[in-house]
Amino acid sequence: MQFEWMQALVIVVTSVGAAFLALFGLSVLTPRRRAGLAPSEGHLEPVVFLFDEHRLVDATAPARALLDGAATGQSEWARLSAFLAPRFDDFTQSVAQLAQRGRIELTGRDGEDALRLTAEDVNGLARITLADPAAEGCGVTVDGLSLRAQGLELEQLRQTFDHAPCPIWREDADGAVIWANRAYAQQAGVLDALTWPLPRLFEKPSSPVSNPARLRSIIDGHWFDCHSHALGREALHFALPADATVRAETSLREFVQTLTKTFADLPIGLAIFDRQRQLQMFNPALLDLTHLTPQFLSARPTLYAFLDRLREARMMPEPRDYASWRQQMSALEQASAAGYHTETWSLPNGQTYRVTGRPHPDGAVAFLFEDITSEIGLTRRFRAELEMGQEALDLMPDALAVFLPSGELALSNTAYGALWGVEPETTLGILTLRDSLSQWRAQCEIEGLSAALRNRTAQGGRGEAVEGLAQMHGGQTLRWRVAPMSGGATLVSFTPAMVAAAPKEATLP
Structure with missing residues (x-):
C-alpha cells in the first residue's frame, strides 16, 4: 500500500517537472515582442x-x-x-x-x-x-480602426481627384507621366484603354516660363493654364481650361490691331494715357504733328514728360513762366479726365492746333491733336469777306434788309437802321418779317408793299421783282422794291423818291 502511494507521488512529480521544462523551453524559444509589433501566426501570404x-x-x-x-x-x-x-x-x-x-x-x-x-x-x-x-520575415499587426480610416481617406482622395473637372498629373524627374486622374485620361483619349506610360498631353516648354504657363494640348488643340508644383524630384501639375480666355484675348488682340490700323490712317494725332498718366498708345499722325521721335514715345513717357518735351520743341503755346505752364497743364488734365474738353493752341510757328481731351474707362485719358491752321485761315478770310461785304452795304444810301424764307431778318445796313430806328447788330435773327411790317406800317402807308410780300409768299418765294411808292406820315415819299434771292430769301429796299413838281400854266403876255 505504501509502495503504491510512493509510485503515485513519483508520477505527479515527474509530470510537474515535465510541464515546467516545457514552459521553460517555450519561453526560451519564443522571441520577445518588439514595441508595437506582434508575432506572426504563420507565414505572410505572398x-x-x-x-x-x-x-x-x-x-x-x-x-x-x-x-x-x-x-x-x-x-x-x-x-x-x-x-x-x-x-x-x-x-x-x-x-x-x-x-x-x-x-x-x-x-x-x-x-x-x-x-x-x-x-x-x-x-x-x-x-x-x-x-x-x-x-520580409516579420508580420505586422495593424490597428483595424487606423487601417479603416486610412482606407476611407484614400477612397475619398481618389474620388476627389477622379471627379476633378481639370486634368491633374504627376511627372518624374525625366518628365514621364507616372500618375494622372480620370480627366487627364479622358482628355488623352485613353480612359477606355488605359496603358502605361500615359501619353503626354502638353509639350514641355523649351525655356522656363511663369507659373501658370499657357500651354496647348497636343492631342485636341485645347488651351490650358498649367499650374506646376515641385514635389522633390517629381512635379505635380494642374491644367485649367483656358479656351474662353484665349478666345477673348485673341478677339481683343484683333480688335486692337483693327484700331491700330484705323488710327494709323487718321490725320489727327492720338495719345492715350492710362490712369497713372503713362502713354499706352499713339498713332503715326502724332509724330508728324508734334515732331517727337518714335523712340521717345515708344518708351511710354508720362503725361508731364510728354508735355515737357512739347514745350521744349515749341509745339505748344509759349508760357509766361514755368509755374503758370504747370498750372495750365494740370487744369488741362483735370478737365479732360472730368469730361470733354477742348483747347486751341496758337503755336509760335504760326500753326494752330485743336487739343481735345476725353476721359476713358478706369481713369485713362485720350488726347487728340488736330492741325486746324487751314481751317482757322479759311474762317478768318471768310470773316474778313463778310465784314467787307457788310461795310459795302453800309456805304450804300439805300435802306436794305434781307429776310430768310422763315421770315427772320438775316441782313441789314446802316441806312435801314437809321430809316426805321433799329440796330442791325442786335436785331439780326430776332426781328421777323411780321415785326418789320408792323414797324413800317407805324410810319408809312405800305398797302402795296404788304400785298407784294403776300403774293411772293403765295408763290413760294418765286416771282419777279416788284416796285412801288409808299408815303411816310412825315410827308416823305419812299420807293420800295421787293426782289427774290437765291435760297428763297427776299430783299426789301427803300429809296427816297424824287417826286417831280407840277408844270406851271402858261400865261399870256
Whole structure:
C-alpha cells in the first residue's frame, strides 16, 4: 500500500517537472515582442497574380487588396499597370517580352528597400509575384480602426481627384507621366484603354516660363493654364481650361490691331494715357504733328514728360513762366479726365492746333491733336469777306434788309437802321418779317408793299421783282422794291423818291 502511494507521488512529480521544462523551453524559444509589433501566426501570404493576356485568372488575397486600392481602370491589368509602371523602369516593355524570355526579374526605383517583381511564363499564363524586402520575415499587426480610416481617406482622395473637372498629373524627374486622374485620361483619349506610360498631353516648354504657363494640348488643340508644383524630384501639375480666355484675348488682340490700323490712317494725332498718366498708345499722325521721335514715345513717357518735351520743341503755346505752364497743364488734365474738353493752341510757328481731351474707362485719358491752321485761315478770310461785304452795304444810301424764307431778318445796313430806328447788330435773327411790317406800317402807308410780300409768299418765294411808292406820315415819299434771292430769301429796299413838281400854266403876255 505504501509502495503504491510512493509510485503515485513519483508520477505527479515527474509530470510537474515535465510541464515546467516545457514552459521553460517555450519561453526560451519564443522571441520577445518588439514595441508595437506582434508575432506572426504563420507565414505572410505572398502577392501573386495570374494573368491570361490582360484577363485576371487568379490572385491571392493581398494581390486582390492591392488591385482594389490601385488607380481606376477598365481592367485588372490596367489597374495593376497603373501601380507598377511608375515604380519599375521599362515595366511595359519587359512584360511584353515575357513569352520569349520565360522569366523576368525587376527591381523598383526606391533603392535598397525597392519593390521586387518576378514574372514567369507558366504554360502560357503570366505569373507575377510582387515582394517587399522591407517587410520580409516579420508580420505586422495593424490597428483595424487606423487601417479603416486610412482606407476611407484614400477612397475619398481618389474620388476627389477622379471627379476633378481639370486634368491633374504627376511627372518624374525625366518628365514621364507616372500618375494622372480620370480627366487627364479622358482628355488623352485613353480612359477606355488605359496603358502605361500615359501619353503626354502638353509639350514641355523649351525655356522656363511663369507659373501658370499657357500651354496647348497636343492631342485636341485645347488651351490650358498649367499650374506646376515641385514635389522633390517629381512635379505635380494642374491644367485649367483656358479656351474662353484665349478666345477673348485673341478677339481683343484683333480688335486692337483693327484700331491700330484705323488710327494709323487718321490725320489727327492720338495719345492715350492710362490712369497713372503713362502713354499706352499713339498713332503715326502724332509724330508728324508734334515732331517727337518714335523712340521717345515708344518708351511710354508720362503725361508731364510728354508735355515737357512739347514745350521744349515749341509745339505748344509759349508760357509766361514755368509755374503758370504747370498750372495750365494740370487744369488741362483735370478737365479732360472730368469730361470733354477742348483747347486751341496758337503755336509760335504760326500753326494752330485743336487739343481735345476725353476721359476713358478706369481713369485713362485720350488726347487728340488736330492741325486746324487751314481751317482757322479759311474762317478768318471768310470773316474778313463778310465784314467787307457788310461795310459795302453800309456805304450804300439805300435802306436794305434781307429776310430768310422763315421770315427772320438775316441782313441789314446802316441806312435801314437809321430809316426805321433799329440796330442791325442786335436785331439780326430776332426781328421777323411780321415785326418789320408792323414797324413800317407805324410810319408809312405800305398797302402795296404788304400785298407784294403776300403774293411772293403765295408763290413760294418765286416771282419777279416788284416796285412801288409808299408815303411816310412825315410827308416823305419812299420807293420800295421787293426782289427774290437765291435760297428763297427776299430783299426789301427803300429809296427816297424824287417826286417831280407840277408844270406851271402858261400865261399870256
